[in-house]
Amino acid sequence: MTTTLRPTGPLQTAADGHRSRAYEVCVNSRPVGAVRLATDPAFGPKAGVIESLRIDEADRRRGRGTVAALAAEEVLRGWGCTQVHVSVPAEAELAQRMARMLGYAEVSRNMLKELTGPPPALPDGVEARSMTEVEYVAWEAAGRRAFAESWSARGIPADQARAKAEASHRELLPEGLASPGVAVQVVTSGGAVVGHVWTGRRKLAPGVQGGYVYDVEVAPAHRGHGYGRALMLLAERTVAESGTRLLGLHVFADNTPALRLYSSLGYRTTHINSSKVLL
Numbered sequence: 001m002t003t004t005l006r007p008t009g010p011l012q013t014a015a016d017g018h019r020s021r022a023y024e025v026c027v028n029s030r031p032v033g034a035v036r037l038a039t040d041p042a043f044g045p046k047a048g049v050i051e052s053l054r055i056d057e058a059d060r061r062r063g064r065g066t067v068a069a070l071a072a073e074e075v076l077r078g079w080g081c082t083q084v085h086v087s088v089p090a091e092a093e094l095a096q097r098m099a100r101m102l103g104y105a106e107v108s109r110n111m112l113k114e115l116t117g118p119p120p121a122l123p124d125g126v127e128a129r130s131m132t133e134v135e136y137v138a139w140e141a142a143g144r145r146a147f148a149e150s151w152s153a154r155g156i157p158a159d160q161a162r163a164k165a166e167a168s169h170r171e172l173l174p175e176g177l178a179s180p181g182v183a184v185q186v187v188t189s190g191g192a193v194v195g196h197v198w199t200g201r202r203k204l205a206p207g208v209q210g211g212y213v214y215d216v217e218v219a220p221a222h223r224g225h226g227y228g229r230a231l232m233l234l235a236e237r238t239v240a241e242s243g244t245r246l247l248g249l250h251v252f253a254d255n256t257p258a259l260r261l262y263s264s265l266g267y268r269t270t271h272i273n274s275s276k277v278l279l
Contacts, residue, residue: 003027003067005035005075017045019079025055025068032059035072040085042167043160048076048084048278053095066098077278082157084276090269104274106253107154111267112204115245119237122187126230131184131196136177139184139196143215144169154252155275172200172214183238187230194222197231199238202248205270210246211239228261 005023012020018041025033033055040047050072055064076084086104088095122128131139144165151161173179181201186193195218202212213235218227239247249267251258 003032003064003071004029005068005071006031008034014041016041019045020051021075023072023075025053025064027059027064032056032064033068035068037072037075039079039081042164043083043085043156044163046080046082046157047160048073048079048081050084050086065095066102069098069102073276073278082278083160084278085273086275087271087273089271096272099274102276104276106272106274108250108252108273109259109269110248110250110271110273111262112210112246112248112270113236113265113267115236115240115247119240120233122233122237123226123230125189126194126227127188128185128234129188131177131186133177135186135193136184140169140173140176147215150252154254155277181242185234185238187227187234189222189227192222194219194225194227195231197235199235201244204246204248208246209244210248211235211242211244213247213249216249228258229265232261232265 004026006026006029008022008024010021018039020036020038022034022036024031025035033053035053036051038049038051039045040049050069053065053068053072055068073084085107086099087110088099090109147168148158148161148165151164152158156164173182177184179200182198183200184196184198186196188194196216197213198215200212200214201209204210204212213232216228216231216235218231236247248270249262251262253259
């Protein structure tokens with residue numbers, strides 16, 4: 001039997017080169033599922049995405065999904081993509097297993113927490129305030145560099161990583177500290193700034209808006225003293241006081257201390273994000 005992808009509509013190409021197209025998964029011309037492919041506008045036209053892949057229940061466990069994924073990679077190669085990304089729900093164990101078998105390596109996780117009860121208080125001796133304009137200028141420039149470097153260190157080409165960093169800051173901080181729905185705050189202890197946290201709003205699931213931690217960091221000289229937990233409590237308090245009861249975040253899979261902290265605070269993994277180089 002032959003498994004192929006059959007387009008269900010024209011190739012969509014935007015002015016910036018972003019592409020997308022939907023396909024039927026067919027076995028001997030019989031539809032058995034669907035797949036949607038795109039390029040990632042955040043990383044550029046050389047980064048492909050398998051946005052969704054579905055095989056009908058009656059045709060599962062016969063290798064259809066594996067062959068369809070390989071066919072999708074061929075399409076993306078034809079588009080000039082050198083990488084492909086997938087984001088799989090944490091509970092989809094079979095899909096996770098298939099991704100690993102096909103050579104996808106976990107890069108990061110999306111995590112979520114339902115905020116209940118009153119907003120948390122900060123630990124004794126720790127205070128919070130908004131970032132000043134002077135602090136913001138230095139933080140924003142350093143943040144873009146660090147964001148790009150963090151992706152480059154995990155195999156993303158430097159030009160794609162820089163493009164993602166620039167695009168993210170343009171989109172999320174269009175008016176700097178005055179950007180709607182944004183809070184960029186610092187935590188101090190003994191008069192010294194020990195860390196910062198940037199929160200805002202984001203779509204966490206189809207039709208579901210919530211708070212989001214875009215950046216959180218403890219200054220190197222102050223790590224190991226519980227300030228990371230204090231910053232996350234500040235994020236939760238800020239989001240809860242805005243009337244939002246969901247808080248999401250993104251964390252790299254190799255950031256073990258952060259993963260432990262978020263798990264201890266009650267965050268659960270919703271999606272596992274993996275990537276593969278297209279040779």
